[in-house]
Amino acid sequence: MKFAVLVFPGSNCDLDMFHAVEDTVGEQVDYVWHTANDLSQYDAILVPGGFSYGDYLRCGSIAQFAPVMQEVRKAAEAGKFVLGVCNGFQILTEAGLLPGALIRNNSLQFRCHPVDLVVENTGTAFTNAYAPGETIRIPIAHGEGNYYVDEQTLEQLKANNQIVFRYQGHNPNGSVDNIAGVSNERGNVVGMMPHPERAVSELLGSKDGARMFTSVLNAWRERNGAAIGR
Known part of the structure; x- marks a missing residue:
């Protein structure tokens, strides 16, 4: 399996993402610059956190026009695996690959600390190694993580089982319905x-995030007829 970690001007979690793949699944992983125009060799595309293009105008709003995003759209449409984390999530919503928008935290403060999440959907490529309803501990680091959708879209997300994670207990940013991740x-x-x-x-304080990477390896192996597990 081959992983691509996208790099935009202002990315600062690309190294973390690269080493997470190496440490959890040991598969091939490459940094891919934002000007790339071919992702056909990759099975999974990881869009990391940071401050792409300085977060000017709006988080992710400039990155959505980078040449590589056309290839990300093609990959997503072809059924390849795509994960966006923090600024990567913002980029995917701006690019129309995921519903909703990320706005300023309701506290108007940057929040950086561990949070508890409930795994709401284990049917995605990135969550099949978790148990339904399981609570995991993952850190946040964002100033614009307040997930917003209108009421109609929220009902669609619920009906389609697209809510992947919810904050358990304290909601750190005001996200609608405590949503921390969607598909x-x-x-x-x-x-x-x-x-x-x-x-x-x-x-690092928790290894609960490791199963997101083993999950996608499982999904790739199942798709390609290989044995699941490592």
């Missing part, structure tokens, strides 16, 4: 504000 209808594209790549070892 597209097919379940091959997932976006979330918490950082699973920063929770892949007990040395």
Whole structure:
């Protein structure tokens, strides 16, 4: 399996994402610059956190026009696996690959600390290694993580089982319905504000994020007829 970690001007979690893949699944992983115009060799595309293009205008609003995003759209439409974390989630919503928008935290403060999440959907490519309703601990680090959709879209998300994670207990940013992560209808594209790549070892305070990477490897192996597990 081949992973691509996209790099935009202002990305700062690309190294974390790269090493999370190496440490959890040991598969091939490459940094891919925002000007790339071919992602055909990759099975999974990871859009990391940071401040792409300085977060000018609106988080992710400039990155959505980068050449590589056309290839991300093609990959998503072809059923390849796409994960956007924090700024990556913002980019995917701006690009129309996921519903909703990320706005300023209701506290108007940057929040950086671990949170508890409930795994609401284990049917996506990135959550099949979790148990339904399981509580996991993953850190956040964002100033614009307040997920918003209108009431009609929220009902559609619920009906289609597209809510992947919810904050348990305290909602750190005001997200509607405590939503911390969502997927597209097919379940091959997932976006979330918490950082699973920063929770892949007990040395980091939690290894609950590691199963997101083993999940997508499982999904790829199942799709390609290989044995699941490592």
